[in-house]
Amino acid sequence: MLNMNRPNDVEAYIARAEADAVKIPGLENVRPRGIASAGVIGGGTMGRGIATALLCAEIPVTLIERDPATLERAIAEITSIIERNVTTRRMSADEAARAIKHLTTANEIEALEKSDLVIEAAYETMAVKQDIFSRLDRIARKGAILASNTSYLDVLEIASSTSRPQDVLGMHFFSPAHIMKLLEVVRTSATAPDALATAISVGLRIGKKPVVAGNAYGFIGNRMLAIRRHEAEAIILEGVTPDRVDQVVENFGFRMGPFRMGDLAGLDLGWTRDTSTGATVRERLCEAGRRGQKTGKGFFDYDDQRKPVVSPEAMDIIAGLAADKGIARREWSDDSILDRMVLPMIDEAAKILAEGIAARESDIDVVWLHGYNWPRHTGGPMHYARTLGLDTICARLKAMGRTPSDQLRKLLAAPQERQ
Template identity: 55%
Template sequence: MSEELVSRFERDGEIAVCVIDSPPVNALGKAVRLALVDAVEQANADDSIKALVVRCDGRTYFAGADVREFGRPPEPPYLPDVVNTLEASAKPVITAIHGTALGGGLEVAMGCHFRIAAKAAKMGLPEVTLGLMPGAGGTQRLPRLVGVAKALDMIAHGAPIGAAEARELGLVDELVEGDLAEAALAFARRVVAEGLPIRRTSQLDDKLGDAGNSAIFDDFLARNAKKFRGLDAPAAIVDLMRRTLTLPFEEALKQEREGFLKLRDGPQSKALRHAFFAEREATKIPAIGKDTPRLKIEKVAIIGAGTMGSGIALAFLQSGLSVTLVEVAQEGLDRGVGTIEKTLSRNVSSGRMTEDTARKTRDSLTPTLDFSKVADADLIIEAVFELMEVKQDIFRKLDQYAKPDAILATNTSYLDVNEIAGATSRPEQVIGLHFFSPANIMKLLEIVRADKTSLTVLATALDLAKTIRKVPVVAGVCFGFIGNRLLNVRRVETEALLLAGASPYDLDRVVEGFGMPMGPCRIGDLAGLDLGWTRENSTGNTVKERLCEMDRRGMKVGAGFYDYVDGKPQESPVVLEMIDAFRKEKGVTPRSFSDEEILERMLYPMMNEGAKILEEGIALRASDIDVVWLFGYGWPRWTGGPMFHADAVGLDKVVAGLEKMGHEPAALLRKLASEGSSFVEYDRANAK
């Protein structure tokens, strides 16, 4: 792309204007960088030009780096040089910000001498979310404009701020309500008329008073120790700023660039960038395009007001849709409505929602015991007990009451969606929408495509996920789909390790040390060990069943794998004694396991199952499996997901490890390992 296609250089009297127009988000690709450097050179070469305005057309200011350049060798002019060129201009440079100024976009803005912004604009340095630090002066210029403490917060957390706060902090000089282009010209004329001195950010030092105080950096790390656990970039950012804010500016920039490049080439940034692209890739489904017809979804009916049903209802209500909540008994309906009301009240009291918004949300909910009230719903979601006969009965009733073009969805976690669809006369309208608990908070939505699900229904479901702010992944039909199928493999391995001699507390410690929020035994306690268990059908053949037989059914009864004292888990001698007796009964001589072996036994079988899921076509991409576990199960994002992590470990090592455990490696896994390939390369080769 040539620079002529992305920029215009205009004149308005003695003011020059560089307008960047590079849809969709004015990313700072090579052509844009060239245009900015050329604009500064043109303005400075013409004596009749007194100031330069830099602004963008389209929906946003520079929203960051050009993601198409990720992973490629960088091409000049490099962004740090562009920013330095803007700042070094002998004529004042005024920039006008609208939409979002993120990452390199904000670094460009800070290189300009004056900044004005639309009132709705947002600004930030989110590089840390990709395992990076700013690399074009962000760690040095931001603290000179907003102070050390606020800069630490913005850079190490990556969260953007609004224009009003930016004005208050000194990041921008003026807020604009009307025409931003005209306001920028007026501001530039004022700078010229009043002879305002050029303010180069690199030369400002009045807000660097805390730069030499080590305590501010120590305190920041201590306050955020839990949030930063396992992450390389935040600590590197804090360390760099601690060391460089008292150095000469040029030396500081050099060290920042070195820090940026070290993180960029490190394993965490590669994994986080993989996660970034995987999330976006997951929405791309062959045969679905912009021209695929969609159904209009305005009214939603939820059947079942339990934990999942009320959570799903909240997800739609908070996105502005009308919801009918259906139950068979008044007690259950009242409980579901009460759950929704408590959540709304908490949101109001915490400031996340206004009372007016909460009132409108309540008014959009219609609780009922009358099944026929689903008749005008565009989407009906069944969220009842995980029993096939119960779900099929509901779908048979939906044939009577649902309008012909309504989407009929099941929230099943494991059951065969084809069997459920077979209970209706319109299987093409049936789809699985597997929400994760709590459904109003968890980001993942597994969209299960049954054999006869129409493309229109699938496309509508993908769009709907965006409406309710979920991350969708399309899965085929099998037991547990993508996420729970891998989870079930880990459950089996957990039982095998417990029987062989591992302590439940070591399993949790190792898995949590890897970065998961909870280990398998703590998760079992939280979910309830008696899920799917009944005393009359208990065989006593697993540790989990033995715990249920002892009435240690999890956190809800104060005892499971752990004893719960004031809600806090403590290791239980009773459980260890029971497991030891269980081993003796089974004739097992326990052995010890190293942390490395525990982790391999926890992870490798999951990676193997992921390969089988790919072989069977249940997932379209290995990266889709990663997205499911990143957003649905708390897999540590900085390792990229189970399949990306398998690549990082080395597929040959995974195969050897599985064989040592007595597991048969999946054919695809064995093939990729023998070829020296990877799941990333598999996705690339099979991209559609």
């Protein structure tokens, strides 16, 4: 048995977890489809990153973007990243020249009619994605893999807009997509085995750590992240400041706490003024024009170097919502803050396993290590849970007023299994 407290054993566990993640039952004798070219739909941050990752692996890319200014920025950014790879010796000058030469751009998706793989990285709404996939269905060649980079949406519902759901799956990259190692490959009940094998193969080819996830809201990583976000936004109404939460989480080993991360991503993702009710901290911040780093203010204020500083205005908004909701504010220890940020996520992970959304505990660890920068020295959330033990986790959940789920109790009461 691995000693969870020794660094070498933790590294051995992670290496084994990464190897196990691509061992998918039923795919042992399945041959991936050939991928000689790819299309990427969307020239925004994610589309640019995905295109760059493919190009750096010598996969020719056709990038589709309707807006001329966005397309121009995308070409400049992709070229700049590849050229920097030469400076940092990640690529040779010849490799970089070939990568840049392999980039083709167009304004309409009809240019993707010969692509072997198409990855959609457009606006995160079902209507937009279904429209794109319906159009792809009409023009893409037979046998092409049609992938969505959706972060949360139902991939089978996206696939329903096509006549070929067997060729549709999720390829969820993490920003910046040319750097972050995780690739969540989302299989639906209709996804063909060789389509799944192809997505995994492409992920490995471009240097990612693929993990197969079932088709459920948020898949593996973002479903757990939603729990942490809920807890984080609840605890600041109960007396903990955003800067202290971030400091505790970063002291645990994360590179960035939930509130700095939220500000970086943008607080208005999924928010509109027309539908805002002012019922959450995020809604009230957005209503006040505090939408994250891009507006210079969110949970924090930001200077010209984007350094976060505590914001009196944000603190007043938080205190006002707490008062409106009648939430009592109290003192918190650092340990209790950390438990609130981590243990409910672990409980949710046990449900993800029980539902078959993740195949094994270690897959969840790979997701969080490579997609969310979970502190490596702990081995990942499930490895950390095994280190703490069932009794400790249950006691701490009860201390925060939570009832440990039956799925968590059952999982941690049994020895960890490999599949």
